[in-house]
Amino acid sequence: MSSATYKTFAIAGVGLIGRPILDALLARNASVVVLTRSPKEDTLPTGGKFATVDYNDVPGIAKVLKENHVDVLISTVGQEALGQQQINLADASKQAGVKLFIPSEFGVPTVGRKEGLFGYKTNLIDHLQKIGVPSFRIFTGWFTEGILELVGYETNKKVNVIGKGTAPISFTAIPDIAGYVAHVLTTQPPEKLENKIARLEGDRASLVDIAAFLKTDVEHVTELTGPSGPLITFLQRFLDTGAGSTGWDPLTDSEGAEKPGSGNALWEGHQWKRIVDVVKV
Ligand SMILES: NC(=O)c1ccc[n+]([C@@H]2O[C@H](COP(=O)([O-])OP(=O)(O)OC[C@H]3O[C@@H](n4cnc5c(N)ncnc54)[C@H](OP(=O)(O)O)[C@@H]3O)[C@@H](O)[C@H]2O)c1
Ligand SMILES: *[C@@H]1O[C@H](CO)[C@@H](O)[C@H](O)[C@H]1NC(C)=O
Numbered sequence: 552m553s554s555a556t557y558k559t560f561a562i563a564g565v566g567l568i569g570r571p572i573l574d575a576l577l578a579r580n581a582s583v584v585v586l587t588r589s590p591k592e593d594t595l596p597t598g599g600k601f602a603t604v605d606y607n608d609v610p611g612i613a614k615v616l617k618e619n620h621v622d623v624l625i626s627t628v629g630q631e632a633l634g635q636q637q638i639n640l641a642d643a644s645k646q647a648g649v650k651l652f653i654p655s656e657f658g659v660p661t662v663g664r665k666e667g668l669f670g671y672k673t674n675l676i677d678h679l680q681k682i683g684v685p686s687f688r689i690f691t692g693w694f695t696e697g698i699l700e701l702v703g704y705e706t707n708k709k710v711n712v713i714g715k716g717t718a719p720i721s722f723t724a725i726p727d728i729a730g731y732v733a734h735v736l737t738t739q740p741p742e743k744l745e746n747k748i749a750r751l752e753g754d755r756a757s758l759v760d761i762a763a764f765l766k767t768d769v770e771h772v773t774e775l776t777g778p779s780g781p782l783i784t785f786l787q788r789f790l791d792t793g794a795g796s797t798g799w800d801p802l803t804d805s806e807g808a809e810k811p812g813s814g815n816a817l818w819e820g821h822q823w824k825r826i827v828d829v830v831k832v
Contacts, residue, residue: 555740557622557651561586561615563604563640565594568657568694569627571729573599579737584619586612606636609643616647623736626655633671638678645682651736651744652679652686657728659721659795660690660750663802685745687735689814690797691728692721693790695753695829701787702761704832706777709762709770713784714791716758716769721797721811723753724824735817749814750797753823758787764826 563586565573576583577598590601602615616624624644626637633655644652654675661672679686693701703711710716731751735744762769775783793799793806797814800807815823 556738557736557741558582559620560584560623560625560736561602561619561621561649562625562627564626564628564632564655566627566629568725568728569625571725572625572627572732575726575729575733576736579733581733581737582619584615584621586615606632606639609639609646612640612643613646616643616649621647621649623651623653624649625653625732625736627657628655630668633668633675637671637675641675641679641682641684645684649684650741652684653732653736654679654686654688656688657691659692659790660748660797660799660801660807662748662800685741687744687746688748689728689732689751690721690748691723691751692795692797692811693723694728695722695724695824695826698722698761698826698830699832700779701783702758703772703775703777703780703783704765704767706775707770708832709768710758710765711770711772711775712758713772713774713787716771716787716791718791718793718795719755719757720790720795721750721752721755722826723751724829727751727753727821727823730821731815731818734821739817743817748809749817750809750811751814752797752812754825755796755811756826758790761826764830765832 559582561584562569562573565585583599585601586604587601590603604612661669664673796811798806798811
């Protein structure tokens, strides 16, 4: 490890994607502090430590970051916290001299998007640029583990498709995303990460391709049912435009110059999980 790499990390919110990132950093013996609204000690693995924070208290968060000499703030906060809370985390990072901010992206490319939760993600990047805190954005496409939910498989053991279902989607598995974050942050020099975008891809498939993987039929439907039905219906329409590829450029509504999976290169020699490695039915 070169002396120029980052040494100390803070993770804000350890949920679906934050927890595996925490474990991957600890597996590399990194020094990590977990920012949380309410610590649950029994859920913390050996080597990590909690700091209780109030996301409305910018100086309070900055104090925690300073005391722990945090080089990199990794935000993995959930959707309720993507707006003002992340702006406050950015301001606290600035005050504490944090060198790199990983925003809570971990999805489809959001560059320039203004709508809904995507708009919050864009506002954060604009804010980080304004206050002069470098960011490293990680686009992953859809989590491979979420495929069955995306196609409403459990409702009828079929791949339920709203539109044509032929647009390619990037899929990346959660352990690969976590391993990637830990790997690049503990091995790469700042100039490889600062104000860059990583476009990851473990596998690439359309909804119609997924039916073939699952050895089942495509069912063309007008909506998906169940508790997450309305959201998934909306997301499938969105993915049908091609926007689920990590190479997508929302500003031109087409594949951009940076290829899907181009970010994988920073984890040399890693074998990325394919859909068949993750999704078993
Ligand atoms: N590509 C995909 O398929 C996919 C799927 C899911 C999520 N994502 C993205 O991944 C990112 C992280 O999502 P996630 O699902 O990992 O997050 P999550 O599990 O919903 O939440 C992570 C943590 O955020 C913290 N938090 C802080 N303030 C909060 C607030 N006001 N309300 C709720 N939680 C708050 C909580 O920790 P404490 O309680 O300890 O404070 C929580 O454990 C998001 O940007 C999301 O869009 C992508
Ligand atoms: C982490 O530390 C343990 C105990 O000192 C050591 O056995 C292990 O090899 C270290 N792992 C890495 C990835 O450096």
